[in-house]
Amino acid sequence: MTTIATDAPKSRIDLTRPILWLFAAFMIVLIVLPLSWLMVFAFTDKARHPTLQNFVTLFTDPAFLDPLLTTAIIATTSAVACCLVAAPIGWLVSRTDMPGRQIIRALVTASFVTPPFLGAVAWELLAAPNSGMLNQLYRYLTGAEDPLFDIYSLTGLIFVISCYTFPFVFVLVANALDNMPGELEDASAILGGKAWTTARRVTIPLALPALVAGALIAFLQAMTLFGSPAILALPAGFHTMTTKIWSLFQYPPKLELAAAAAVPLLLLTILLLQGQKFLLGRRGYSVLGGKYGPPRPIEMGPWRWAALAFCLLVLLNPVFLPYFALLNAAFSPNATTLVTPSTATLHNVVFVFTELSSTQLALKNTVILGASTATIGTVLALVAAYVTTRRVIASHRMLGFLATAPVAVPGIVLGVGLFLSYTRPPFVLYGTLWILLLAFLTINLPSAYQQLQAAFATIHPELEDASRILGASRLQSLRQITAPLLRTGVIATWCFIFIGVMRELSAAIVLFTSQTKVLSVLIYDLNESGDLAAISVLGIAMLVITFAVVLAVNRIPMFGGGAGAKLRNS
Amino acid sequence: MASVDLRGLTKRFGSLAVVDNVSLKIDHGQLVCLLGPSGCGKTTTLRLIAGFLEPSDGEIHVGERLVSSRARTLPPEQRNMSMIFQSYALWPHMTVTENIVYGLRLRKLDRDTIAKKLAAILVTAKLEALAQRYPGELSGGQQQRVALARALIVEPETLLLDEPLSNLDANLREEMRFEIRRLHDEYRYTTVYVTHDQSEAMTTADLIAVMNGGRIDQLGTPEDIYARPESEFVARFIGASNVIKGTARDANHVAFAGATLKVAGAPLTAGQDAVVAIRQHDIGLSTQAPASPENAIKAVVTRQVYLGAVRDYMVEVADGTSLRAITPTETSVQKGSEVWLTLPPERCRALSR
Numbered sequence: 001m002t003t004i005a006t007d008a009p010k011s012r013i014d015l016t017r018p019i020l021w022l023f024a025a026f027m028i029v030l031i032v033l034p035l036s037w038l039m040v041f042a043f044t045d046k047a048r049h050p051t052l053q054n055f056v057t058l059f060t061d062p063a064f065l066d067p068l069l070t071t072a073i074i075a076t077t078s079a080v081a082c083c084l085v086a087a088p089i090g091w092l093v094s095r096t097d098m099p100g101r102q103i104i105r106a107l108v109t110a111s112f113v114t115p116p117f118l119g120a121v122a123w124e125l126l127a128a129p130n131s132g133m134l135n136q137l138y139r140y141l142t143g144a145e146d147p148l149f150d151i152y153s154l155t156g157l158i159f160v161i162s163c164y165t166f167p168f169v170f171v172l173v174a175n176a177l178d179n180m181p182g183e184l185e186d187a188s189a190i191l192g193g194k195a196w197t198t199a200r201r202v203t204i205p206l207a208l209p210a211l212v213a214g215a216l217i218a219f220l221q222a223m224t225l226f227g228s229p230a231i232l233a234l235p236a237g238f239h240t241m242t243t244k245i246w247s248l249f250q251y252p253p254k255l256e257l258a259a260a261a262a263v264p265l266l267l268l269t270i271l272l273l274q275g276q277k278f279l280l281g282r283r284g285y286s287v288l289g290g291k292y293g294p295p296r297p298i299e300m301g302p303w304r305w306a307a308l309a310f311c312l313l314v315l316l317n318p319v320f321l322p323y324f325a326l327l328n329a330a331f332s333p334n335a336t337t338l339v340t341p342s343t344a345t346l347h348n349v350v351f352v353f354t355e356l357s358s359t360q361l362a363l364k365n366t367v368i369l370g371a372s373t374a375t376i377g378t379v380l381a382l383v384a385a386y387v388t389t390r391r392v393i394a395s396h397r398m399l400g401f402l403a404t405a406p407v408a409v410p411g412i413v414l415g416v417g418l419f420l421s422y423t424r425p426p427f428v429l430y431g432t433l434w435i436l437l438l439a440f441l442t443i444n445l446p447s448a449y450q451q452l453q454a455a456f457a458t459i460h461p462e463l464e465d466a467s468r469i470l471g472a473s474r475l476q477s478l479r480q481i482t483a484p485l486l487r488t489g490v491i492a493t494w495c496f497i498f499i500g501v502m503r504e505l506s507a508a509i510v511l512f513t514s515q516t517k518v519l520s521v522l523i524y525d526l527n528e529s530g531d532l533a534a535i536s537v538l539g540i541a542m543l544v545i546t547f548a549v550v551l552a553v554n555r556i557p558m559f560g561g562g563a564g565a566k567l568r569n570s
Numbered sequence: 571m572a573s574v575d576l577r578g579l580t581k582r583f584g585s586l587a588v589v590d591n592v593s594l595k596i597d598h599g600q601l602v603c604l605l606g607p608s609g610c611g612k613t614t615t616l617r618l619i620a621g622f623l624e625p626s627d628g629e630i631h632v633g634e635r636l637v638s639s640r641a642r643t644l645p646p647e648q649r650n651m652s653m654i655f656q657s658y659a660l661w662p663h664m665t666v667t668e669n670i671v672y673g674l675r676l677r678k679l680d681r682d683t684i685a686k687k688l689a690a691i692l693v694t695a696k697l698e699a700l701a702q703r704y705p706g707e708l709s710g711g712q713q714q715r716v717a718l719a720r721a722l723i724v725e726p727e728t729l730l731l732d733e734p735l736s737n738l739d740a741n742l743r744e745e746m747r748f749e750i751r752r753l754h755d756e757y758r759y760t761t762v763y764v765t766h767d768q769s770e771a772m773t774t775a776d777l778i779a780v781m782n783g784g785r786i787d788q789l790g791t792p793e794d795i796y797a798r799p800e801s802e803f804v805a806r807f808i809g810a811s812n813v814i815k816g817t818a819r820d821a822n823h824v825a826f827a828g829a830t831l832k833v834a835g836a837p838l839t840a841g842q843d844a845v846v847a848i849r850q851h852d853i854g855l856s857t858q859a860p861a862s863p864e865n866a867i868k869a870v871v872t873r874q875v876y877l878g879a880v881r882d883y884m885v886e887v888a889d890g891t892s893l894r895a896i897t898p899t900e901t902s903v904q905k906g907s908e909v910w911l912t913l914p915p916e917r918c919r920a921l922s923r
Binding site: 463 | 620621649651653656659660661662672673676677720721724730
């Protein structure tokens with residue numbers, strides 16, 4: 001070695017700061033602009049004079065008060081129902097020796113990824129008063145005239161919403177119980193607490209914040225959902241807030257009222273999220289992992305089979321029955337007739353993919369939007385997560401706040417805001433795919449950001465420092481050190497957004513035009529025209545695409561397949 | 571060449587000054603240890619030198635270049651420094667070789683030069699057999715050597731080490747101390763070494779800067795710091811000292827526990843409070859009154875422990891002060907006995923602070 005020092009690499013201009021400011025500006029446009037227009041419309045009349053008349057109408061006219069009340073009933077009962085179902089299943093899966101725990105987890109995940117509107121359609125197939133397969137079976141078995149179930153009812157709607165909302169509660173409760181140190185229960189046992197005493201005095205109180213937080217999330221979901229109420233409540237002749245907002249967009253449009261109706265949803269969402277944060281944020285009380293041993297599973301003896309039966313019975317509703325109904329309808333000549341080998345037909349598949357004119361367009365739009373939203377969204381989330389975890393600029397907190405803020409904006413509220421913002425100069429984006437891109441980006445950004453922030457947190461900042469001190473600029477360090485280490489997290493986030501785009505309906509329903517239809521909107525349209533078989537085919541196609549995307553990005557080496565192996569020791 | 575010169579360096583986080591007006595000149599080829607307890611600002615000082623942090627006040631010069639000031643901070647990549655991190659910061663997705671040659675690739679050296687330098691450093695760091703492994707497949711000591719090789723191969727002007735040995739087990743730590751010193755002697759980089767372990771600092775450093783509360787408390791050679799501490803903090807932090815509080819009689823006599831001690835070190839002012847440090851090893855202990863009454867104090871043994879090589883005594887003098895004395899094992903006195911302590915005048919250091 002020579003003693004003459006090698007020159008440090010030549011100086012480069014550090015582009016990071018301008019890029020970051022640009023990003024912050026973009027985030028502000030993405031969120032602040034639509035919400036500002038929403039507020040302007042909510043508090044003005046047609047001539048844009050300030051007024052509170054919209055809110056007076058909203059809270060006095062029965063046409064608005066009834067949906068408000070209905071929504072409150074639906075949200076509350078769904079939240080309670082979700083907790084009643086999810087808490088025991090979460091406990092059984094996490095804390096007991098019930099057989100098939102992994103399978104139950106997988107099945108709950110399956111109901112998690114099922115788009116709620118698809119579930120609603122499936123339940124139409126199963127429990128429509130006349131043609132529903134369960135009702136047919138009931139009549140056949142009992143000879144009764146009246147149907148057993150009527151899915152087009154408040155109860156039916158609450159049932160279907162709960163089917164696809166309870167996973168939110170399940171995930172929170174199961175996580176809390178998974179992370180609860182077994183020592184806490186052991187400590188109670190060694191002091192003389194019997195199993196039930198321990199559960200009552202230690203386990204349940206510790207899991208309670210997670211359960212309540214889950215209930216709030218379930219409430220939120222039920223309140224802001226559009227697909228299920230539109231499919232089940234409208235035929236039954238009643239409205240929820242989301243369907244009411246949507247109906248205000250129908251001719252003649254009443255945009256001011258739509259904006260005003262969106263405001264309570266927005267405020268309530270913000271309030272509930274604050275509540276949830278408060279509940280889960282009190283670290284001293286919530287259950288946190290640590291260097292504790294794994295919890296001891298509770299032995300249930302013969303009861304474990306009963307427990308499994310209970311779980312499977314519950315999962316019949318969101319998974320087994322609906323998927324059976326969809327598959328049946330896809331290959332049957334008549335959507336609600338049980339298919340047999342002799343009657344099985346590919347007619348529906350052929351019809352959807354060759355004869356139905358809008359399929360091709362909707363598929364194309366969905367793939368374009370899915371891929372571009374996923375790509376742009378991942379990049380945005382990556383930048384935001386980098387800045388906030390590494391505190392690159394002084395205002396990193398602000399950026400983190402902006403990136404998570406959309407979580408408080410329900411899809412339909414955002415749809416209204418975007419519609420109001422981009423149907424006027426200088427940005428006339430309505431009628432293009434761009435407006436949908438903006439909507440999907442905004443909706444998916446918070447969870448993408450949170451995922452990537454967690455990924456960043458696992459990478460020691462000294463790894464980047466080491467690269468800087470050896471002569472790499474910040475961008476070089478990012479590319480050569482951080483990016484490869486983050487690859488798995490990035491890929492997961494990309495998939496997550498892609499799937500999120502495919503199942504998004506509530507913002508798309510306000511923003512689509514005939515040329516910018518997406519798969520979810522097409523399914524909704526087909527439901528209006530009663531073409532349930534075609535929906536089944538499309539729904540199955542959607543799920544196939546979902547799984548294909550997940551598999552593809554996990555397997556293809558170029559996209560990071562095998563990256564896990566390389567990182568095995570990190 | 572590349573000296574490192576800190577001038578009035580200050581770093582505040584909010585209103586808290588973590589590094590408070592630190593000035594330190596490190597000549598080319600010198601190895602300086604920043605030594606201090608956790609939270610004393612030593613790592614922050616190092617990160618300021620590296621350019622990961624911008625100073626709130628003051629300047630850093632490397633050779634003739636001003637690299638950090640309040641107005642402008644040269645980014646780390648343009649400082650021609652290397653650093654070894656506490657976590658080693660080896661990139662888990664790169665092999666040992668890829669890790670080591672990373673800096674050379676950034677400098678756009680040609681393939682042959684890189685190969686030659688790599689071969690040389692692999693031998694020096696005893697890593698030939700491990701070149702194709704991933705960091706996760708190496709032991710702590712091996713990871714440490716990869717980190718060293720990666721930092722040294724770019725032949726930096728300045729080498730920074732941030733508690734590089736704190737994650738190693740005791741035996742390995744001792745070995746690596748000498749290794750670091752050997753490599754330093756071989757290449758003579760200007761080196762700044764941060765540690766909280768005084769024996770690590772003693773073995774490796776030319777100069778030790780003892781830091782406390784964001785300031786340099788004392789700067790000196792290992793011998794200065796050990797034998798001639800200037801402050802109570804240094805006396806307590808560096809090795810095992812008793813700190814005695816008495817009253818000065820004149821410039822070099824202190825009244826303590828009914829006796830008068832002759833002391834060395836900072837000149838005292840009569841009548842003022844005086845603080846005197848004496849090492850545990852330097853205190854003589856016997857059951858007989860010493861021949862000369864100078865610097866002899868009566869005490870009672872309150873605890874006695876046999877440690878194999880030495881005995882460890884805790885004794886209490888007339889005014890209730892407890893002193894610790896380490897003696898040869900032959901000096902065996904039971905708990906509760908009266909003893910005479912002798913405190914050699916040249917070992918009693920009057921402290922200025």
